[in-house]
Amino acid sequence: DAGVIQSPRHEVTEMGQEVTLRCKPISGHNSLFWYRQTMMRGLELLIYFNNNVPIDDSGMPEDRFSAKMPNASFSTLKIQPSEPRDSAVYFCASSLGPNTGELFFGEGSRLTVL
């Protein structure tokens, strides 16, 4: 398997623009996670899905952030409108299921909002 695939790898945009980050989990994995990484706050869990259903979105910073998982092989994280403080590396990760331990991370999407 190719692992968790994220796109784009790098995104530079201007404040106020919409940003969409994409993720393809490992085939057969039933749980998907979106994390945000910054120097100040480390790795923060934003939201996670089990079997395409959002389970916990308490980490989503505010209404400007939304995430969807329309099917088992695709998820999006959208920021609208984007702000400079949203600049971070966004990681998608997947795992086999709710009670399996290891998370497999994608390479991340580095977002810069000017």
Place this chain on the structure above:
Amino acid sequence: GENVEQHPSTLSVQEGDSAVIKCTYSDSASNYFPWYKQELGKRPQLIIDIRSNVGEKKDQRIAVTLNKTAKHFSLHITETQPEDSAVYFCAAKGPEGAQKLVFGQGTRLTINP
């Protein structure tokens, strides 16, 4: 919710020496404790994990110890090598059904040749 504290934030050791990173957690119900290594510009990758029914686990030069009573766990790296230089994250996860993996702030380990 769970809170994980990790220290030190930076650690520099001479090649060949040992390195120890420590974490504490707040939720006594947590039962899974992984460690991830993140090289510069790369993704975090699992290097070792331990569950609450085990006190110590070893894999070649790395080992993890868990003290459930004190709610702390540690990563030990022996005979350090330059390729061990990276940021290391500890994490904790709650009991069955709890999927949230909460990470510590990370430790930047530098191995000096």
